[in-house]
Amino acid sequence: MKREIVQMGKKVLRKEAQYIEPSEITSDTIQNIITDMHESLATQNDGVAIAAPQIGESYQIFTVAPFLFDEPEKEHLVYINPVIKERSKKEKWMHEGCLSCRWKVGEVERSLETVVEAYDEHGQKFTVHATGLLAHIHQHEIDHLYGTLFIDKARKLRDMTQKEIDEVLEGK
Ligand SMILES: [Zn+2]
Numbered sequence: 001m002k003r004e005i006v007q008m009g010k011k012v013l014r015k016e017a018q019y020i021e022p023s024e025i026t027s028d029t030i031q032n033i034i035t036d037m038h039e040s041l042a043t044q045n046d047g048v049a050i051a052a053p054q055i056g057e058s059y060q061i062f063t064v065a066p067f068l069f070d071e072p073e074k075e076h077l078v079y080i081n082p083v084i085k086e087r088s089k090k091e092k093w094m095h096e097g098c099l100s101c102r103w104k105v106g107e108v109e110r111s112l113e114t115v116v117e118a119y120d121e122h123g124q125k126f127t128v129h130a131t132g133l134l135a136h137i138h139q140h141e142i143d144h145l146y147g148t149l150f151i152d153k154a155r156k157l158r159d160m161t162q163k164e165i166d167e168v169l170e171g172k
Pocket residue numbers: 097098099100140144
């Protein structure tokens with residue numbers, strides 16, 4: 001079931017999300033949240049990933065949009081209890097926005113590479129070494145799970161123009 005995306009100002013976005021016992025991952029509660037995250041993310045034209053607190057659930061989960069990958073069925077789209085094990089020292093100021101911070105954009109300094117360990121939706125542990133957009137997503141989403149929003153770290157933070165907003169809403 002798709003849900004409203006929680007907007008900044010709400011407490012759920014500002015607290016540390018709850019760790020999920022691996023044995024609970026296959027429970028109906030967690031599986032339903034994962035389904036709702038996928039469906040809610042799919043309603044957003046510019047949505048590349050979403051963290052559980054953004055649909056009002058304070059759990060350590062984020063999901064990634066399948067359209068980012070050529071073969072999404074071969075990729076990990078669900079990260080549970082994710083931990084950044086390594087990140088490159090090399091950083092770059094990256095353009096960033098957030099489904100929970102409508103309609104702001106800015107630049108955030110992010111590592112160019114990450115190694116993240118997490119559990120998948122079946123309760124299996126995995127490790128992903130990411131570069132580019134996926135590494136960027138890892139850092140933004142894991143921040144969400146600790147109550148941090150990109151606006152806390154951004155420079156050149158500004159409101160989007162109506163033209164930019166319209167382009168997102170029209171899916172350009
Ligand atoms: Zn976000």
